[in-house]
Amino acid sequence: MRTPRREVLVDITSEVDAALAELDSSHSGMVHVFVPHTTAGVTINEGADPSVATDLIDILARLIPREGGYRHAEGNSDAHSKTSLVGTHLTVPVAKGSLKLGTWQSIYLAEFDGPRNRRVWVELG
Amino acid sequence: MRTPRREVLVDITSEVDAALAELDSSHSGMVHVFVPHTTAGVTINEGADPSVATDLIDILARLIPREGGYRHAEGNSDAHSKTSLVGTHLTVPVAKGSLKLGTWQSIYLAEFDGPRNRRVWVELG
Amino acid sequence: MRTPRREVLVDITSEVDAALAELDSSHSGMVHVFVPHTTAGVTINEGADPSVATDLIDILARLIPREGGYRHAEGNSDAHSKTSLVGTHLTVPVAKGSLKLGTWQSIYLAEFDGPRNRRVWVELG
Numbered sequence: 001m002r003t004p005r006r007e008v009l010v011d012i013t014s015e016v017d018a019a020l021a022e023l024d025s026s027h028s029g030m031v032h033v034f035v036p037h038t039t040a041g042v043t044i045n046e047g048a049d050p051s052v053a054t055d056l057i058d059i060l061a062r063l064i065p066r067e068g069g070y071r072h073a074e075g076n077s078d079a080h081s082k083t084s085l086v087g088t089h090l091t092v093p094v095a096k097g098s099l100k101l102g103t104w105q106s107i108y109l110a111e112f113d114g115p116r117n118r119r120v121w122v123e124l125g
Numbered sequence: 126m127r128t129p130r131r132e133v134l135v136d137i138t139s140e141v142d143a144a145l146a147e148l149d150s151s152h153s154g155m156v157h158v159f160v161p162h163t164t165a166g167v168t169i170n171e172g173a174d175p176s177v178a179t180d181l182i183d184i185l186a187r188l189i190p191r192e193g194g195y196r197h198a199e200g201n202s203d204a205h206s207k208t209s210l211v212g213t214h215l216t217v218p219v220a221k222g223s224l225k226l227g228t229w230q231s232i233y234l235a236e237f238d239g240p241r242n243r244r245v246w247v248e249l250g
Numbered sequence: 251m252r253t254p255r256r257e258v259l260v261d262i263t264s265e266v267d268a269a270l271a272e273l274d275s276s277h278s279g280m281v282h283v284f285v286p287h288t289t290a291g292v293t294i295n296e297g298a299d300p301s302v303a304t305d306l307i308d309i310l311a312r313l314i315p316r317e318g319g320y321r322h323a324e325g326n327s328d329a330h331s332k333t334s335l336v337g338t339h340l341t342v343p344v345a346k347g348s349l350k351l352g353t354w355q356s357i358y359l360a361e362f363d364g365p366r367n368r369r370v371w372v373e374l375g
Contacts, residue, residue: 029248034343036351038295043212051197059195059203063188070301072302081306084294084336084360089340091250102161119352121343121350155282170330180322180330183320184320184331211335229288
């Protein structure tokens with residue numbers, strides 16, 4: 001997947017659900033979502049109002065500025081740290097091949113150093 | 126469960142243990158704890174001294190103020206962001222139907238926009 | 251394992267891989283990594299350039315100072331809060347007995363109140 005800009009949350013709930021249905025459309029238990037990157041993570045938050053995602057990006061940018069006298073020479077230490085704070089893996093309940101999320105929950109790829117091509121690994125847990 | 130105020134950590138270790146015993150009192154492996162909300166999460170921290178939980182709430186409130194010129198109109202962007210930082214799911218080892226936690230560890234529901242009725246889903250992993 | 255100083259990320263990828271091979275050298279699925287402490291956690295981040303880990307430690311220290319008028323009398327409230335932010339558990343994909351990580355990913359024990367003896371529990375998920 002291509003992320004559209006440097007810092008953005010991309011709602012991937014339907015992609016995860018589709019991957020899950022392809023793996024086993026009758027699975028009940030858990031699904032594991034893993035992002036194999038170090039400047040992008042995965043998180044669950046509200047999907048109804050997109051301003052929730054924008055506020056989260058803004059709050060993290062205020063807490064961890066892009067320029068901060070960091071040692072890592074690639075200029076993305078902020079992105080690495082944000083990734084460790086939101087995390088790179090989720091385990092989510094599944095019932096009969098479908099994600100069992102709360103009413104307002106969506107799964108977001110959390111991009112902190114895009115735009116880039118990103119992978120998300122979805123496996124039965 | 127009804128949380129008592131806007132921002133609070135509620136120790137749910139014994140509730141998770143009881144749910145686990147009811148699911149399978151001889152289970153060994155993992156248990157999965159999932160909070161189906163977007164302004165409350167779940168975290169593990171010290172249970173012996175309640176001031177650890179209070180300090181965590183205060184530290185998060187200082188980092189992410191309630192009022193911050195946010196876009197989301199419901200006035201709880203701080204709560205959404207804190208939830209993504211602590212997370213909404215845990216996987217915890219289980220031995221013979223009981224949680225296998227470290228000596229000082231307790232499981233906390235992390236409420237950031239209460240008081241509210243909250244649910245916690247406990248499933249064998 | 252003995253951590254070398256108060257705040258440090260220790261790369262434990264090879265130790266987790268060795269523990270995994272000992273548990274089941276042909277396992278495919280998930281491995282669960284759990285830190286049974288409340289002032290140390292576990293996180294995934296870049297392993298190639300050690301300055302990424304140093305920057306993460308520095309960024310967290312700036313966000314959550316060691317002295318902050320905290321209630322908890324042991325003087326390590328900063329460490330407890332950082333632990334809840336990075337988390338104490340990981341679930342990582344495994345193929346044929348080996349960790350399936352992204353190219354740049356390493357698993358780090360995140361020490362926030364060392365030097366101490368720390369344990370990491372590795373179990374098949």
